[in-house]
Amino acid sequence: MLIETFADLICPWCYIGKRRLDRALAQRPTLRAEIRWQPFQLNPDMPKGGMSRDDYLSAKFGGAERARQIYRVVEDTAARDGLPLLLDRIPRTPNSFDAHRLVRIAGRHGVANAMADALFAAYFVDGVDIGDLDALASVAAGVGLDFGETRRQLGSDAESASVLAADALARQMGLQAVPCYIFNRRYALSGAQEPASFLPLLDLGSAEPENLSVVSG
Template sequence: MTEATSLQPLQIDVVSDVVCPWCYLGKRRLDHALEMTAGLEVAVRWKPFRLDPTIPPEGVTRKDYLEGKFGSLEAVQPMHDQLSDLGRMEGIDFHFDRITRSPSTVDAHRVIRWAEAEGAQDQIVERLFLAYFTEGLDIGDPKVLSEAADEIGLDASLISEQLASDMDRATVEADIENAYHIGVTGVPCFIIAGKYAVMGAQEAPALAQALVQIATGQTA
């Protein structure tokens, strides 16, 4: 793999799930890292992951999900408090109390895939994070997904039609399986230049440093 040049942007594949609060934090930190490396030409692509593949297509109530995973709502509160504090530092307004459902995100990932062709992946990912973590919307609901797509300039009627079909469902599910296959066990995971993996919601300066080192061939 050659270093990035003006003719070949540095590819950053972000393996992420839109119900993962650390992924939202990671996105904002990536945004800030890219601001710090403004002279670096990059191409960011969002790749699907399911934080919990056991969630059924219709989703589950948030209360049942949290109690099943953590034992009680009280047990998860310290993590929510920590994330809320970290989020404020990155301009994220987490409102975990507004979330009523834990959805399957396969359909959300299908919409993110379709947005790539329109050059709007970053916008739809940001909109879906906001919808879920700040507005408490059910991003497993096709209507919510279509409205989110409309708000960032995609064709809502086309998105609705595609969601009602199985278009790209198998492809998205295969991409998710591939993430597991290559060893991604937690997200966000930033795969840079196709071969360097940066795991977790790294702080922006550290992420910016990694990008520059990889782009200039300074890695060990």
């Protein structure tokens, strides 16, 4: 079964949603699933170097206090799922384009899913600036890729065209928010759903691609 995951690496709901999909897949141990990461930038106009967290929160939510009110729901949800989420450790909100490129680079070595997990943890637990190329290469080394070679690729335009094309395709499909999971290019489930919500779609593992039906929540 092909499961295309449209997400942004700086999106806390995508972080939660990925863990919930993993939990759902654990309940279907005989299902042969291919998880294919698809990039989506929530902030496509973010400066290349990102911006300070305080400036970002002020621009997006009108200030840190309002942001804290909004993020409290996210933090409570993550806590119930046993997922560490330490937003106060994040000093900068990065441009996530290069992090998406890194997931694609990791995919060449068969570790895209592990790379996504590592990048989520680096950002939401350790407060790493995942827009910084050296930081990204260090995260890559943690999943077994060579630091120097990965840093060289990140310094080039490797996978830039594919990330831009995939992000554009998502918008052409009408995606305006993430996460969104598309199963066998036929059914889509949007939002960080509970694991049980994934199960009926996982059970359609033998379905052939047809028209896309979206289930939101």
